[in-house]
Amino acid sequence: MTIVDPEKIVVDPNVVNITINDKPVLARKGEVIIAAADRTEDFIPRFCYHPRMSSVGMCRQCLVEVETPRGPMMVVSCMTPVAEGQIVRTATDSVKKAQEGVLELLLANHPLDCPVCDKGGECPLQDQAFSHGPGESRFVEEKRHYEKPIAISDIVYLDRERCILCDRCTRFADEVAGDPLISFTSRGNDTQVLTFPEEPFSSYFSGNTVQICPVGALTAKPYRFKARPWDLNETETTCTSCSVGCRIVVQSSRDELVRYQGVDIDPVNWGWLCDRGRYNFESVNSTQRLTTPLIKSDSGLVPSSWSVALDSAARIIRHALSTSADSVAILGGARGTNEDAFAWAMLADELKINQRDSQLGDGLTPEIFNLAQATIDETCAASTIILLAPDLKEELPVLYLRIRDAAQKRNSRIIEFSSHDSGLTPYAWRSVAFEPGRQAQVVRETLELQEIKEQIQRGEVVVVLGRANLAENEAFTLHALGEILHALPNAKILPVLRRGNVRGAVAVGLTPQQNSGDAIDILTKAAAGKINCLILLGANPLADVADSILVKQALVQIKNVISIDTFVTSSNTNADVVFPAAAFAEKNGTTTNLEGRVSNVTQQITPRGTSRPDWMIATELGLSLGIDLGISSLDELHQKMISSIPEFSSCADNSAIQSDGVLMVSEASATISRGSVNLVDRNSYSYRLIVSRTMYDAAQSTITSNSLVGIITESTIYVHPLDLARIGVVDGTNIRVGVDEINIVLPVRAHSGVHRGTAWLPYNHTNVDIRPLLNIAADVVDVRIEQIK
């Protein structure tokens, strides 16, 4: 026997020793019993407890016994913190009796309509009624009745008869999403979850409540009565609808996508998803999907075979290259996988096409990836988070959830710089407004304030950096960043460029090479007739590029357009060749999220028609051009990518890529310095434009998703209420917005989050095209807003 000197035992103050069912368990200080038990084999039944939300003890299902000096005591394990020496029993006779009792009461008013309930088969109530329930009910009285299901939003339906009042949905809406639009109403036997009368639960995160509802009370329109859980096939993958890269499970039935569910991974999404990412799977199923290659004919695009299409594309490219390599350009590539982008970059290398850009003039220079990078976790742990970014709630929704959480529940303070109020403004410690174009100056002055200086000295500072305003020169954002880095050389950057895999596409080389110009330069050259062939890799410049006049001119001038896409779009209707691309969930590969996290995307269904992954199209097109890229399988391509792209050298571990992902290698080699642009003053009669995206805009994947298309709102311009009074029209009436000789007519609304002298114009909405107002060459855009007489 070894004798241990008690003085020498190192005690971790954060570890608490307890026993659960006579087995020793190491618990963390402050955690509740059920959380500790979840790391053992002993399952404690529960309905209301959710590890990502605060405990409320609503359902009482998690009763266990804890030894006390006066004998065993029944406690709710989701509310009772662990304590040193605590003895917990989860399956004694009295615990079983108590749990059965609670279940019997929960079932008293439950309609037991499992056969017609979407949740049946994956329902915690059903499962736990079997595992921990009494087996039968003594309740013979009439059950409570409510109108079955009521729509509480465009997407979510509520069946109050099934609800067990666990407070998960209402707690989520309040605590996690910050949209408390549903609430318990009435009391006692009449208690029910409801929205405010005639006000929908229009939260961007409503789908999460459906996922976490422990019964079938909340269901979502896109999945209602589509499939039974035991018929579903599923695979774990990564959402690429935006660059947050949430981890998801993709489920299909009969080779059709039917549902996405969030997967809880610690570094990214914690199980949450946004509704756009969750429900735009409908666009993959869309009947409008391209299923065969199309080629131009006198009567427009007509279906063709792959070989004919590849031949004609090859002919076009060869012909254009015979003039000069500079007469060919590639736009796009940020919507596919890393491997897709890599294959195209290899092909472009072979063909010496330097003009390529996966950003479409709405991002920032790739140099920002070469600054000291922060992960999402590091950002949320920083004591100061500086926001110099678009509205994260609109553009990178789950990142908004994470940062909101950091500001609300952890010790981070947000200093926001923005031109109009964002979803994070209510949670910002300081929110500093600037007129578009003035951010560098405003940042400089703000950082000199005493209280701000004190705050940023408290610890780590992370700058969340992105392009907030499409009607403003990119340089302004970089200059403002330059000011921050000048004052805080150690600040790290979380770049928030929004397109799904923009980081991966840039890393593999779908970005301007050899000092050639970016997307806007390419389009400008094209408009001047200097580009003969444009290859669109899932890009729709007519919708994506802010300056529609430029794009239109360019498309008129370009001789030949080759498009790789999942749909016919406004930009490829006149293309010479359109190749049908395999969509998300129809192909394997990897993707890179905004923090540089590489994780896998997986195939769940067969590609529609004869569509193929982009990388395969690149290889085949190469062969038609007499170039062998040397790729015979995706695996080979992936290996080639990680061995030849230094950023991906960290990605050899496949099992990590298939779960939490692996951070790509980044080197802090760039510097962004201060600078200034001579900005003209706005004349007092005009309004400086802020053009930004909202979650439900007319994006291709949204307009082709049946459940989402109805949520897209019409183009509207927002001004400060006092400015609306100055214009002299009633809220909601049509007004004329003009720049020089261009005028458009659209409704105006008062918005107290918009500052005086500015106007906020959400980008890419329906009804009115606002793009003609935007001149990409201008530093800022000032518009007239006038009554229509």
Add this chain to the structure above:
Amino acid sequence: MSRLTEKNLVIAKEIIARYPRSKSALIPLLHLAQEQTGYISRDAMVHLGELVGVTSAEVYGTASFYEMFRFEPIGKYLINICGTMSCALMGAEELMHHAEKRLGVKAGGTTQDGLFTLAHAECQAACTEAPCLQVNYRYRLRVTATDLDNLIDDLQNGKLNDEIPAHGVLSKVRQLIPADRAVGAVDPELVTESPVWLNGKPAL
């Protein structure tokens, strides 16, 4: 339609200022809104949400928890006739019948002119003075049929305007705390001292 009036808005702001967190003022504000129109309208809930910084759904969730908040219009005078044991023994049922006949509405109904709402009530804690009723929460004790008729006459003629405010309001006297006497809004998280009742300092 019925957001708070200018006058009530002033009172509302004064009430909000009493609390460290605005949303704590919600219940008194709901009473205020009910006082204004006799019930809590949709617009009033929206307005209160704006005033205290919560969503309308949260206002509705809170308000609907309480039985005495009403969400449907009600007569100017709410007559609650007690029907619990003592009152029942002392003729409450007959009193109710009489009231129904006199007003021409059944219990629970509102007269056509919008003046009276008649309702059953449970024990109003005046059992020794049975049968009793409350009109806009003001007691009438040992009520006979004649008393009731007189009461209704008086209310119709406006004789009781001073004593009985419209719309079933609870408060007899509106509490106004002069600014110099108010403790003011202290954020509980900023309080470092122990509460007054612990450290022995006299309360205001």
